[in-house]
Amino acid sequence: MATTDVDYFGQDRRERLMREKVQDRWMDAYAPVRHLDPVLVFTALSLAVIGIAMIYSATYHRLQLEGLPAGALATRQMISLAVATVAMVMTAVVDYRYFRAYSPVIYLGSLVLLLLVLTPLGVDANGAQRWISFGGFNLQPSELAKVAVIVALAALLHERKGEPGAMTILFALVLVSIPMVLIFLEPDLGTMIVFVWLTFVLLLVGGVQARYMLGLGLAGLGAVIAAFKLDLLADYQIARLTAFLDPGNEALARTTQYNANQSLIAIGSGQITGKGFLAGSQTNLSYVPENHTDFIFTVVGEEFGFLGALVVLGLFAILLWRGLRIAALAKDLFGTLLAAGAVGLFTLQIFVNVGMTIGIMPVTGIPLPFVSFGGTSLIISFTLIGLMLNVHMRRF
Numbered sequence: 001m002a003t004t005d006v007d008y009f010g011q012d013r014r015e016r017l018m019r020e021k022v023q024d025r026w027m028d029a030y031a032p033v034r035h036l037d038p039v040l041v042f043t044a045l046s047l048a049v050i051g052i053a054m055i056y057s058a059t060y061h062r063l064q065l066e067g068l069p070a071g072a073l074a075t076r077q078m079i080s081l082a083v084a085t086v087a088m089v090m091t092a093v094v095d096y097r098y099f100r101a102y103s104p105v106i107y108l109g110s111l112v113l114l115l116l117v118l119t120p121l122g123v124d125a126n127g128a129q130r131w132i133s134f135g136g137f138n139l140q141p142s143e144l145a146k147v148a149v150i151v152a153l154a155a156l157l158h159e160r161k162g163e164p165g166a167m168t169i170l171f172a173l174v175l176v177s178i179p180m181v182l183i184f185l186e187p188d189l190g191t192m193i194v195f196v197w198l199t200f201v202l203l204l205v206g207g208v209q210a211r212y213m214l215g216l217g218l219a220g221l222g223a224v225i226a227a228f229k230l231d232l233l234a235d236y237q238i239a240r241l242t243a244f245l246d247p248g249n250e251a252l253a254r255t256t257q258y259n260a261n262q263s264l265i266a267i268g269s270g271q272i273t274g275k276g277f278l279a280g281s282q283t284n285l286s287y288v289p290e291n292h293t294d295f296i297f298t299v300v301g302e303e304f305g306f307l308g309a310l311v312v313l314g315l316f317a318i319l320l321w322r323g324l325r326i327a328a329l330a331k332d333l334f335g336t337l338l339a340a341g342a343v344g345l346f347t348l349q350i351f352v353n354v355g356m357t358i359g360i361m362p363v364t365g366i367p368l369p370f371v372s373f374g375g376t377s378l379i380i381s382f383t384l385i386g387l388m389l390n391v392h393m394r395r396f
Helices: 002-029 038-065 072-093 097-101 103-117 141-159 166-184 189-205 210-229 235-245 258-270 296-329 333-357 375-393
Strands: 122-125 128-134 137-139
Touching: 038 072, 038 296, 038 375, 072 375, 097 103, 097 141, 097 333, 103 128, 103 141, 103 166, 137 375, 141 166, 141 189, 141 333, 141 375, 166 189, 166 210, 189 210, 189 333, 258 296, 258 333, 296 333, 296 375, 333 375
Parallel strands: none
Antiparallel strands: 122 128, 128 137
């Protein structure tokens, strides 16, 4: 009898250990880190490295003439990339559902920073007050507000999932309107356009009915017409928005349209294979103003030609494809909306930035994600990558 008891308990213990091993393997298979999207990470890092190279090429000659280190701005961008990578990892590690719980705090924090920009703490540059300076680093709160609005709208639409009604839509519009007004006062018309687009994308993905979307579209068109009729926009803002429609205007060619015309010359001179790294004459002579920020794509086009531009656009296409895939596979509506918001933001910025360098879009000052010089923009871009990774890793 004793032997039977020992065999029984021994067999029971072995079966329990086997079950635990199976459970451990099952849990390991669904551990978040095992579902990291390496393609998305590699693509984002590749674009950032290309951006650093293009920033160096765009600025080294000018910096040398000023007696400064040739790689000063490229080095700053490398430091920003290190910070951005940390931000991506931190955003990916914390379960994205916590962002839903703390969305009001994130949103209100972004509004506080936008308010601080309009105080004496704000840094004025080229007639616009868009930055706050912290020990040599310029923070652009409007970039942070993009993430805050995506999280806030995603949380709202997740709570009202199904078919959001008129009150939900109204509440969403209020959420977006407050940061938009503060950004308008900076002024930053380009970022305002981004917020309008984000609202459209998130409401569409969130399940808002077509009749409401049509009504919002008509209301938006009416608001644009009213802005022009009531002189809410400055003359230079109107000129920037409309100059690309009249490329043959000689007066505009010497003023508002100058940047876009020089950009076309630079990209066209690159032809198929480009002039080579550091060999772009338009770039070296700084004929294209702001060619390390808003017009960074001209450096790609001139020095690496059509093929180089195709590589950059191909990397962006891969990034957007992975983002759409993550949105489709997300386990809840909040995850889908986070990924869709990130994809929508990247899509608009890529289209508008590249479009203005080739003359099919107005010059609005929207940077090219991952590539344009700018620490805050780079950090926020990688934060959005972190959010997408987060959703992807926890889709089971």
